[in-house]
Amino acid sequence: MKITNTLLQMVKTVSITAITVLSFSAHAADDKVYRLKLAETWGPNTPILGDATKNMAKIANEMSNGRLQIRVDSANKHKAPLGIFDMVKSGQYDLGHSSSYYWKGKVPNTLYFSSMPFGMVTTEQYAWFYHGGGMELMQEVYAPHNLLSFPGGNSDIQMGGWFKKEINSIEDLQGLKMRIPGFAGEVLARVGAKPTNIAPGELYTSLERGTIDALEWVGPAFDLRMGFQKIAPYYYTAWHEPGSETQFLVNKRTWEKLPKDLQVILETSFRVAAFDMYTQALDANATSWSKMKAEYPDIKVRDFPPAVLAEMRKATDELLQEQASKDPQAQKIIESQAEYLKKSRAWTAISTKAYLDTQ
Amino acid sequence: MKITNTLLQMVKTVSITAITVLSFSAHAADDKVYRLKLAETWGPNTPILGDATKNMAKIANEMSNGRLQIRVDSANKHKAPLGIFDMVKSGQYDLGHSSSYYWKGKVPNTLYFSSMPFGMVTTEQYAWFYHGGGMELMQEVYAPHNLLSFPGGNSDIQMGGWFKKEINSIEDLQGLKMRIPGFAGEVLARVGAKPTNIAPGELYTSLERGTIDALEWVGPAFDLRMGFQKIAPYYYTAWHEPGSETQFLVNKRTWEKLPKDLQVILETSFRVAAFDMYTQALDANATSWSKMKAEYPDIKVRDFPPAVLAEMRKATDELLQEQASKDPQAQKIIESQAEYLKKSRAWTAISTKAYLDTQ
Structure with a gap:
């Protein structure tokens, strides 16, 4: 995309005079380039965790045909690995990649969206996020802080x-x-x-x-x-930590400035990068365990x-x-997780566990 | 998007006369609407399997801002639930949604890309597809038939x-x-x-x-x-069937006609719809098993x-x-799966299996 914003403005103006205003202006607006900055907790070139942010930025860029340009700053650049929450909340950064339980000293109920002792395994937890009410509870915790939160990839059990x-x-x-x-x-x-x-x-x-x-x-x-x-x-x-999920954070004002198609592109890029990080982590654990056993x-x-x-x-x-x-919101989340764990584990027990046990 | 193709052609023509041809034509090409037809094996309103195709079409439409319009035909419409391979190969349909092992009578090595007895569980198999060489082997099997094949969603163990x-x-x-x-x-x-x-x-x-x-x-x-x-x-x-994967099929000529951004949008829509189908299947199995146990x-x-x-x-x-x-390609796939199963199961054994066993 070599076309500049100024050029696009000219195109809009010319076209609008030639055609109906309403239809074309809806289209021309799509060509605006949005430059977003993402701060990640991880150092530069961190495998798996750092791959997730770069993959997400690449896929969002390609799907938007260059209209979403996301710059990823690692901890060596922004110097605040545990400051992601604050930097995205304030708008210093548009996006963040980190882990929810890092913010429990600041907002106690963020604790529940990474992984809990004796809790759900990764697949059960994804089912809870997307079909068991987990996403809604997470938004409820983050919304007062001007933030949206999305699963950001699982580093495996x-x-x-x-x-x-x-x-x-x-x-x-x-x-x-x-x-x-x-x-x-x-x-x-x-x-x-x-x-x-x-x-x-x-x-x-x-x-x-x-x-x-x-x-x-x-x-x-x-x-x-x-x-x-x-x-x-x-x-x-x-x-x-039976299934540690990271998270993508989004500043709400940034989100609201994006046209609908770029919102869907961004959200989908998060979801795909998250799932991809999980399969990458699985593969890396399997490969590393194989090496470790052989060498040690x-x-x-x-x-x-x-x-x-x-x-x-x-x-x-x-x-x-x-x-x-002490806290009705904590109670609601803890109960939601306990109920979903009970239901999903009963199925896991007669399916995956039974299968693995007979091998 | 109420804008019609004819209107878009007019916009292009008018704009090109006003601005430099090269920059804008690259842009204007993006506005073309691609109408694709998808045939699925499933009957109308089939839960989970049928949701995957509709979710895929919706997300591709939204991310492309309406430039990808995918019509989903269920088996009641095309009357050939097990004819998907042939209909997409011939170009009668651009896309298909089905399961790879249905084609084993036609192309024996398609068998290996759904799920194999005593084989990998869903998560291990996704790691094989995306990081263990599975995708490459699948393309090798489908390429001579003018087809691309992508994981299309897992119905769970x-x-x-x-x-x-x-x-x-x-x-x-x-x-x-x-x-x-x-x-x-x-x-x-x-x-x-x-x-x-x-x-x-x-x-x-x-x-x-x-x-x-x-x-x-x-x-x-x-x-x-x-x-x-x-x-x-x-x-x-x-x-x-420890992890039955469905598949999206794409006619290669259709694929090659799409601009790069729409290819990435389509492929990402497949991947997200696939992962989403898996978490939906997990949730549905857990919920149904809970009901079944209570009622029976x-x-x-x-x-x-x-x-x-x-x-x-x-x-x-x-x-x-x-x-x-009998078949060197079959040998290559069988060996790839056996090796990956061995490596990934050794990790699953000390991680997920060990965790589930102590619960």
Whole structure:
């Protein structure tokens, strides 16, 4: 598209004099180029997460024939990886890509739209978002902040983390120093562990020197290069983030300025980039796990014992009940998720789980 | 968009005289309306499958600002539910929506792009399509027929079917008359059953009167209204279609006539409609299973015994080996799927399966 806005204005003017005003002006308006800025939490060239934003921008550009131009700024540019919510709310950026639970200190009910301990797996959660009322609840939480929020891609089910020692009972968690931020950290604190947060660059050294005894990161696709398998032999299976969804945020004024076709193009680009990120994450986890197993055959995959899981689940339920009792909106979201989990898991149990169990 | 093609031609002509030809003509070409016809295998108002085509047409129309107008013809209109391949190949229709394994009598290697017994579950298969070479193999099979093929939406993992008697050993399958068409039918024939195909409208009566002893249909979302639960108490879990993908077919000449932006819009509409159909199917299965359990608490969900599954798996492997030995392209596809299944299932085993097993 080499045509400039000025040229387009001329085209409009000339055409309008020649033809009926109403029909053509509706058409000519379509040629305006919208330049949007997106801020992402991730550093430059972050695989999977960073691919989602670039894929989204590319597909929106192609589908709009160049009328949507989205510039993606990584954290090295805007210097505020955890400032996405505020920057999009204020209009400093039009769009953001991040994860909803990062905003729980600011807007507590944003917590529920990433992934919850003992909650839905990715596919169940997508069904909840799109067919079980999840999208509507998410908009209700974000609307007062001048924001629209959309699922932004799933990084797949997360592993429970790397442990230097085996966990055989709840006693083994007492005083255990673990890097596990957010709500899952609160759950672990309630069962006796000592959750901490540590900058990514210091994780390996902290685990190696015993500053921490365990940590959770993501899954094989992100864990492999971190090298934790060299210093912590036990790789525990999932409980705290069974399907971590990222999010696209949109400034509401930006959204309202877009013509209808570009709104649909943008929303569809979000949805496709989100699903694509999920299949990419699945593929990357499978490929990385295959490599990891081959290079480090001594990795010991473990499930937490049933008694330990029962305690962690009890702590999760207590924390959720406390939040529900303080806040009607939290209660509504927690109940919606619990009901949908119950219904969808009953089906998952006789379908996917049954199939995988017979293999 | 009330603007007509004739009016658009006038606008183009007038504008071109006023402005530079090159820049504006590139733009004016965008305003052409493309009217495409899609034939679907499904009857009118078929839920889930029929929703996917209508959703696709709607979103393509909105994103193109009306430049893509897709008319969906159901089977009652074109009268050839299993003629989609031929009608799109010949150009009688521009687009089709159906399932790849319907064409195996015509082009044997189309079999592999729907779902295979003991094969990948839906999420693993999407990862194979988009990141494991599946899309490329599918195009290779369809290209000689003047066709492009895209994943068209997943109807979710299918149940193993409704049985009047419990299956306790391979002996119980000897001579068992079961409605189970296609490749899965060939597998069952090899272990001693008598597979048949019966028109959907006659299934209930056939099962009730004992013309057949068992049948597979889809899953709760489609089975509930068929009423099989009233006459066959055993509902067996999945083995033969762990993630049934439908497909969008495109006539290659139609595709090549579309400008680049409309190609991307069409392909993205396919991809989004496909993913949306999967979450819709998941939701519908969960909801229908919940109703079914409540209304028919005597339904007995059963896994096939390990020895029976082992025989069916052996028969599947033998049939695949026979096909691979006769046809290098079949061999390439079968090996690609087997390798990807191995890699992705190793990850599924320590992630989703482990998580579901601890619940």
